[in-house]
Amino acid sequence: MESQRLDKILASTGKYSRKEARGLIRAGRVLADGVPVRDAAAKLDAEAVHISVDGADIACRRVTWVMLNKPAGYLSATEDRRAPTVLDLLPPELRHLFPVGRLDKDTVGLLLLTDDGATAHALLSPRHHVEKVYMARVSGRLTDADAAAFREGVTLSDGLRCLPAGLEILSADDAESLCRVTVQEGKFHQVRRMLAGRGKPVLFLERVKMGNLPLDETLGRGSFRFLTAEEIENLRVF
Numbered sequence: 001m002e003s004q005r006l007d008k009i010l011a012s013t014g015k016y017s018r019k020e021a022r023g024l025i026r027a028g029r030v031l032a033d034g035v036p037v038r039d040a041a042a043k044l045d046a047e048a049v050h051i052s053v054d055g056a057d058i059a060c061r062r063v064t065w066v067m068l069n070k071p072a073g074y075l076s077a078t079e080d081r082r083a084p085t086v087l088d089l090l091p092p093e094l095r096h097l098f099p100v101g102r103l104d105k106d107t108v109g110l111l112l113l114t115d116d117g118a119t120a121h122a123l124l125s126p127r128h129h130v131e132k133v134y135m136a137r138v139s140g141r142l143t144d145a146d147a148a149a150f151r152e153g154v155t156l157s158d159g160l161r162c163l164p165a166g167l168e169i170l171s172a173d174d175a176e177s178l179c180r181v182t183v184q185e186g187k188f189h190q191v192r193r194m195l196a197g198r199g200k201p202v203l204f205l206e207r208v209k210m211g212n213l214p215l216d217e218t219l220g221r222g223s224f225r226f227l228t229a230e231e232i233e234n235l236r237v238f
Helices: 006-011 018-026 117-124 144-152 190-197 229-235
Strands: 030-032 051-053 065-070 108-114 132-139 166-172 176-183 202-210 224-226
Touching (some): 006 051, 117 229, 176 190
Antiparallel strands (some): 030 051, 065 224, 132 176, 132 202, 166 176
């Protein structure tokens, strides 16, 4: 791992902002190999040097993975001049991350952000068949015929054919239905377009799982947390 500024190393743990890290460093509370370092700009290799704060070891990440419970109204992009992006929900020290795939502006729920390009690419690659699970509330009554069409592979309005997908009907009446949709690809607005193609426009859409990683139910809408080491390793099982 290449050397980084000490304040950036501390901020990458998620425990401190860059400002808090600089305060700790100035106070002499940060040690590198047992020696206080008072310069926030000091360059260190976090994997070669033992770093501690107030005697507690600092676990430094090679890569950063964040789970965000995305709210409506935010774009899954790194920048946009017209609308807020999901990076606006993160502190400044994490705004170098990028979204893994996209949720459209009105879709909420599980969104991963990372600086681990290789794993992100593998998660999104169609050949790995990583499942994405959504909860959807739609207008109209879903039927067994809709579920059968999903199993066969829905053809979208532009002629693109989707891979077979899962449609589990949880409740249905003439006004609205609730369902769980499982897809293995990520075409533009795919879940919305698949349901609209069956005459059931989406009223609400939430992603609740990606691969073997479920949305943390303790995360409020708009909140985030770092993935654990175990969760990161599980993401790499393709």
